[in-house]
Amino acid sequence: MQLVLYNLRKNEKHVTQEEIANYLGISANAYRAKEKGVREFSQDEMFALSRYFGKTMDEIFLPRKYQIGTKM
Template identity: 60%
Template sequence: MQIKLYDIRKNKMHLTQQQVAEYLGISTRSYRDKELSRHPFTQDEMFKLSSYFGMKIEDIFLPRKYQFGTKEHKKALKNK
């Protein structure tokens, strides 16, 4: 799961999956699958989201090996 993306979308920007999917021009189901890491985001989608949220890509997306979170990453997120 793209934990950072989920947190930004839901808790900071207060957006639904449908709203973000519409911005990207994809279906809500496709967006949901990507947010859950069932399918990868394209580079174009990552750049669009970076621009949309006004953030760096690395501040939104986790490297693939960390998408589901590690104990250290989850601990770091809790301490923020």
């Protein structure tokens, strides 16, 4: 599951999965599958989400143990 993305969506932007899906131009079901980790986001979708949330793609999508400044 994309926990960082989930938390950004729910706690910072307070938007629904459907609203993000519309922003990306995909179905709500497709977005749900991607947020759950069942399907992967395309590079274009990752870039769009990083702009939407004002975060780098690494901050959203890079596994926590590989992020700079994170102790393993």
